[in-house]
Every structure is written in C-alpha cells, then in structure tokens.
Amino acid sequence: MFTISPSLYSADLLNIRQVLRSLEGFEHLHLDVDDGNFVRGISFGMDVIEGVAECTDIPLDAHLEVLNPMDYVAPLARAGVELICAHVEVLDFPSLFLSSVHRYGKKAGLALNIKTPIAYIEPYADQLDQLILVSCEADVDGLPFRRGVLKKLSEARLKLEEHTKIWVDGGVNKSNLRSVVDAGADGVVLGRAVFGSENPVDTYVQLLELGRGYEKERDSNAV
C-alpha cells in the first residue's frame, strides 16, 4: 500500500523529543544521514540516531548521503533502523552493501541522484528491497521537484521486481503527488510538505489518504 516517510531533517530539530512524541500514527520516519561531503549539509550523527530510535516506535529508514556507506551499516542496524539505503554513486560494490545490510536482518536499498540512470541499479535488482529516486538536486535545500524523475520511475517500475518498493524523494508535495503515484511510486519521502506545514500530523494523514486514493485509481485503471 502507498506510504509516506516524513523526513525528520525538515522538522524542528531543536525540539526533536517533542516532535517525536507528537508523530501519532506515522508508519515510517525518514532519516537523512548527510555527512557534509557527499552533500554539503550535515544532519544526524550516530548518537542522535540512537537517541531517536530509543524515543520512538515508528519504523526508521536511513538514507545515507555519505561517502562511506559501508561504515554505517552495523551502527544503524544495531540502533534498530529497519531499512538502510545508500547511493549507488559512491559504492564500488553495491551488492556487498546490500548483502551486508541483509546479514543484519534489515531491508536494503539503493538511492539514485536525479542525474543517475536506472541502468546503474539494474544488476542488483534481485537484492533490492527499496529504490529511492531523488527528485531534486540532493545538495541544495529547497530546490524544486524535477519532473524528469517520472520517466525514470516508470522505467524502474518495469525493470524491477514487484517486491522492490520505489520511493520518490525531494520536492514532492500535494501538487505533484498525483503524477508521482501515477508513474508507479510505492511511496514518497516528504520533508517540507509535512514538517513545514502548520499541523504535520494532520497533513501527513491527508496526504497519505490522497496518495492511497490515487494509487487505487491507478491500479484499477491498469486492470
């Protein structure tokens, strides 16, 4: 079923404990782990991630925007993160990353920057629980959604196995949600669209219902 993973990095990070307590009903929570090298921003270190995991029962997914993803697998798995995703652009041997995550009993994924073709992840289709298609330039906060991701999304949906969940991440909001779902997304990561709204919990529920409605229409049109 269509899902939303709100990105904690867009929340009020000075009140992180209160934010976590307020997130009633969230099915996922997205952790952008940004190292200041792969991307310019620096987000959460392991101490904060361990603290977040202790404070909430919401299943956590980590999007590693770092140069050395292999170093994060064991600490994230031990902290209880359920899904660990790294950028194919920095992995010399993506299959080793994916099997290392699986050895910890966690779900494993790859992420693609907007400029990176689907061909880069095709050889690993059999190991992929998740694909994150970044839909803005990852490095610059506030850059808009790039519609070019929709073609990549349709291509990925055709090429990947059905069990592989495809999420779109970056600049997604109410106005482009339908196009993302129609092109085949199983889920989206939302930063500003949820945490930049007046009431993140209400907004999350509304957008989730909207997305699930679009998904239902898409799937019934496909039959």
Ligand SMILES: O=C(CO)[C@@H](O)[C@H](O)COP(=O)(O)O
């Ligand atoms: O990591 C990324 C982009 O690289 C995302 O998680 C964005 O941070 C999501 O934020 P919005 O674009 O939805 O505000």
